[in-house]
Amino acid sequence: MKQRILDCTLRDGGLVNRFRFSDEFVRALYKANLEAGIDYMEFGYKSSEDQFDRESFGKWKFCREEDIRDIVGDHHTPMKISVMADVGRTDYRKDIIDRKDSVIDMIRIATYGNTIDEALEMTEYCAEKGYETSVNIMAISNNTREELSDILDKLGRSPADAIYLVDSYGSFYPEQIRSLAAFYVEKTAGTGKQIGIHAHNNQQLAFANTIEAVNSGISLIDVTVNGMGRGAGNCSTEQLLGYFREREEELPILEFIEKYMLPLKKDGVVWGYDIPYLLTGQGRRHPSSAIQFMQEKKTAYSKLYYSLQMGMKA
Amino acid sequence: MKQRILDCTLRDGGLVNRFRFSDEFVRALYKANLEAGIDYMEFGYKSSEDQFDRESFGKWKFCREEDIRDIVGDHHTPMKISVMADVGRTDYRKDIIDRKDSVIDMIRIATYGNTIDEALEMTEYCAEKGYETSVNIMAISNNTREELSDILDKLGRSPADAIYLVDSYGSFYPEQIRSLAAFYVEKTAGTGKQIGIHAHNNQQLAFANTIEAVNSGISLIDVTVNGMGRGAGNCSTEQLLGYFREREEELPILEFIEKYMLPLKKDGVVWGYDIPYLLTGQGRRHPSSAIQFMQEKKTAYSKLYYSLQMGMKA
Numbered sequence: 001m002k003q004r005i006l007d008c009t010l011r012d013g014g015l016v017n018r019f020r021f022s023d024e025f026v027r028a029l030y031k032a033n034l035e036a037g038i039d040y041m042e043f044g045y046k047s048s049e050d051q052f053d054r055e056s057f058g059k060w061k062f063c064r065e066e067d068i069r070d071i072v073g074d075h076h077t078p079m080k081i082s083v084m085a086d087v088g089r090t091d092y093r094k095d096i097i098d099r100k101d102s103v104i105d106m107i108r109i110a111t112y113g114n115t116i117d118e119a120l121e122m123t124e125y126c127a128e129k130g131y132e133t134s135v136n137i138m139a140i141s142n143n144t145r146e147e148l149s150d151i152l153d154k155l156g157r158s159p160a161d162a163i164y165l166v167d168s169y170g171s172f173y174p175e176q177i178r179s180l181a182a183f184y185v186e187k188t189a190g191t192g193k194q195i196g197i198h199a200h201n202n203q204q205l206a207f208a209n210t211i212e213a214v215n216s217g218i219s220l221i222d223v224t225v226n227g228m229g230r231g232a233g234n235c236s237t238e239q240l241l242g243y244f245r246e247r248e249e250e251l252p253i254l255e256f257i258e259k260y261m262l263p264l265k266k267d268g269v270v271w272g273y274d275i276p277y278l279l280t281g282q283g284r285r286h287p288s289s290a291i292q293f294m295q296e297k298k299t300a301y302s303k304l305y306y307s308l309q310m311g312m313k314a
Numbered sequence: 315m316k317q318r319i320l321d322c323t324l325r326d327g328g329l330v331n332r333f334r335f336s337d338e339f340v341r342a343l344y345k346a347n348l349e350a351g352i353d354y355m356e357f358g359y360k361s362s363e364d365q366f367d368r369e370s371f372g373k374w375k376f377c378r379e380e381d382i383r384d385i386v387g388d389h390h391t392p393m394k395i396s397v398m399a400d401v402g403r404t405d406y407r408k409d410i411i412d413r414k415d416s417v418i419d420m421i422r423i424a425t426y427g428n429t430i431d432e433a434l435e436m437t438e439y440c441a442e443k444g445y446e447t448s449v450n451i452m453a454i455s456n457n458t459r460e461e462l463s464d465i466l467d468k469l470g471r472s473p474a475d476a477i478y479l480v481d482s483y484g485s486f487y488p489e490q491i492r493s494l495a496a497f498y499v500e501k502t503a504g505t506g507k508q509i510g511i512h513a514h515n516n517q518q519l520a521f522a523n524t525i526e527a528v529n530s531g532i533s534l535i536d537v538t539v540n541g542m543g544r545g546a547g548n549c550s551t552e553q554l555l556g557y558f559r560e561r562e563e564e565l566p567i568l569e570f571i572e573k574y575m576l577p578l579k580k581d582g583v584v585w586g587y588d589i590p591y592l593l594t595g596q597g598r599r600h601p602s603s604a605i606q607f608m609q610e611k612k613t614a615y616s617k618l619y620y621s622l623q624m625g626m627k628a
Contacts, residue, residue, distance in 0.1 A: 173525065173557065174488060174522055174525065174526060175529065201518075203521065203553060203556070204515075204518050204520075204521050204522075204553065204587075205521065205522055206518075207517065207518050207519065207522075208488055208518075208519055208521075208522030208523075209522075211487065211488065212488060215489060226589075238589065238592060239517060239518065239592065242517070242592065242596035243487065250596075250619070251616055251619060254589070254593075254615040254616045254619055255615075255616050257589065257615060258613050258614060258615050258616065262613055273518075273587070275540075275552065275568070275571065278552060278553065278556065279568075282556035282564075299572050299576055300572060301568040301569070301571060301572050302565055302568045302569050302572065305564070305565060305568055
C-alpha cells in the first residue's frame with residue numbers, strides 16, 4: 001500500500017503543553033507540513049466539552065470545526081486533516097457532523113483492547129458519516145497474542161480504513177515490532193486495511209521501530225516535528241524524511257523547528273528521551289510516573305527503578 | 315561466541331571533555347562497571363606524548379601504566395582493561411610494554427581502511443607482546459564492499475582477536491547494520507575472530523543498531539554510561555543492560571549517572587542527540603561540522619543542511 005505520513009505534533013505534542021499552541025504556530029506547522037509533502041495533519045483531540053473544561057485547555061483538545069477553518073481557510077490542498085477521538089471521552093454523536101459539512105477527513109479512534117466494542121461502534125458511526133477512520137489500539141503490551149488476534153479479527157470485519165500498531169509505553173524492541181507488524185499485516189490480509197505505526201521514544205527506539213515497521217509492511221506512519229509528544233516523545237518528522245523521502249522535503253521542517261520549536265522549548269515546554277522514560281519503557285509501564293518524576297526535577301533514578309519494580313511511588 | 319560488553323566512557327567520552335575526568339569519577343566508574351558485570355573497561359587512548367602536549371589533555375589521552383594502577387590498584391577482578399591506540403598517533407614500540415608487566419589486557423587499534431597495513435603491523439606487535447587485540451575499522455561508509463572484503467580477509471589472517479564494525483558517522487540504518495554485521499561474521503567464519511560493534515547516536519539509532527548487530531551474530535559490544543561520547547554519543551550502558559542482562563545489573567550504572575554524570579553535565583560538558591548530528595548522519599559526514607555548529611550555539615539548521623550538501627561552512 002502507498003506509504004503515507006501523518007503528522008500528529010499538535011495532538012501528541014498537545015499532551016505536553018495542554019494544547020496551548022498559538023495560531024501562528026499552527027498556521028506555520030500547516031504550511032511546513034504542506035511543503036514537506038505530509039499526507040495527513042492531525043489537529044488534536046475531539047474531546048467532550050461536557051467532560052473537559054474548555055478554559056483549562058487550548059482549543060486543540062476540542063478541535064471545533066470553526067477553529068480548524070480559522071487556520072486552513074478553504075483548504076484546497078492534497079493534505080488531509082485528522083482528529084483523534086478517545087473512546088469514552090468524545091460526544092461523537094453530537095460533535096462529529098457529516099463529513100460533507102466538515103473540514104475533517106479522518107477520525108482516528110483511540111481505544112484500549114477491552115473497549116474495542118465501543119471503538120467499533122464509533123468507527124461505524126464515523127464511517128456512516130462519510131469519514132475515513134482508523135482504530136488505534138493502545139497499550140497492547142498488556143494484551144496476549146490471542147486477545148490481539150480477536151481484536152484484529154473484529155477490526156478486519158469493521159469499516160475502519162486503517163488499524164494502528166501503537167507502542168504506548170515505548171517498551172517494544174525492533175524484533176518485537178517486526179513480529180507485531182507482520183502479525184497485523186497477516187491478520188488483516190485481504191481486508192484492504194492499511195496498517196499504521198505510532199511509536200514512542202522511551203528507549204530511543206521510536207525512529208528505529210518505525211522504519212522496521214515500515215520494512216515489515218506497515219504503510220501509515222505517525223511522526224511529530226522534533227519528536228514532540230508525551231514524555232519521551234515520538235518518531236520525529238525530520239528523522240523519517242531523511243530516511244525515505246527526497247531530502248529536499250526535510251527543509252521546511254528544519255526551518256519550522258528553528259523558528260517555532262526552539263522558542264517553545266525556551267519557554268519551558270519539555271519533552272524527549274531521558275533516563276526516567278527509559279526505566280518505564282524497560283518496565284513496560286505507563287510513562288506517568290516518569291513524567292511526574294521529571295516535573296518534580298528528581299534525579300534519584302535508582303529509587304524510581306525500585307519503585308517501578310515494587311509498584312511504589314518514587 | 316560469548317557476549318561481552320566493553321565500556322568506553324572514558325575513551326569516547328574523553329573526546330568531549332579533553333579527557334579531564336577526576337580520579338574520583340574514574341574510580342567510581344570502575345566500581346560501577348565491576349558491579350554491573352561489564353567485561354572490559356577502556357581507560358582512554360595510548361597517544362604519543364611526542365605528538366600531543368600532556369598539559370593540554372587529561373591523563374586518559376595517554377593512559378600511562380602508573381595512572382591506571384593509581385585507580386585499579388592490584389586489579390584482582392574479572393573485568394579486563396583496554397586502551398585504544400590510533401594508527402599514526404601512538405609510539406607503540408616505546409609505550410606498549412610486555413603484557414606481563416602491564417595492567418592492560420587488550421589493545422584496540424583504530425584505523426581507517428587505507429591504513430590497514432600499519433594497523434596490522436601494530437596488531438602483530440601487540441599480539442607478540444602478549445595482549446588481546448582488536449582492530450576497529452573506522453568510517454567504513456566511505457569504503458566499497460569490495461574494499462571492506464579485502465580488509466576483512468587481511469584481518470582474518472592476522473593475530474587480531476576481535477574486529478570491529480564501527481559506524482563512525484552514525485549514518486547507518488538498522489537494515490544496513492544487519493547486512494554489514496552478517497558480512498563481517500561470514501567473512502571471518504572459521505578464523506575464531508570475535509566481531510564487535512561500536513555505534514554512534516547521530517540519528518538516535520545507536521541502541522537499535524547495537525541490538526540489531528547482536529542479533530546478527532556480533533558479540534563484543536561497546537557502550538558508554540549515559541551514552542557519553544563525541545557529538546551525539548554512543549549506545550548507552552543502561553539501555554543495553556535493560557535489553558539483555560539481569561535487570562539488577564543496571565542499578566550501579568543508574569547510581570553512577572545520578573552521582574557523577576549529572577554534575578558533569580551541569581558543569582557544561584555537552585553530548586547527545588540533536589538536530590545538527592542528525593543532519594551529518596543523514597549526509598554520511600563526519601560530525602565535526604555539527605560539533606562546531608553546536609559549540610557556536612547556532613540554530614540555523616537549514617543553513618547547516620545546505621552547507622553539508624554543498625561542502626561549505628555553515
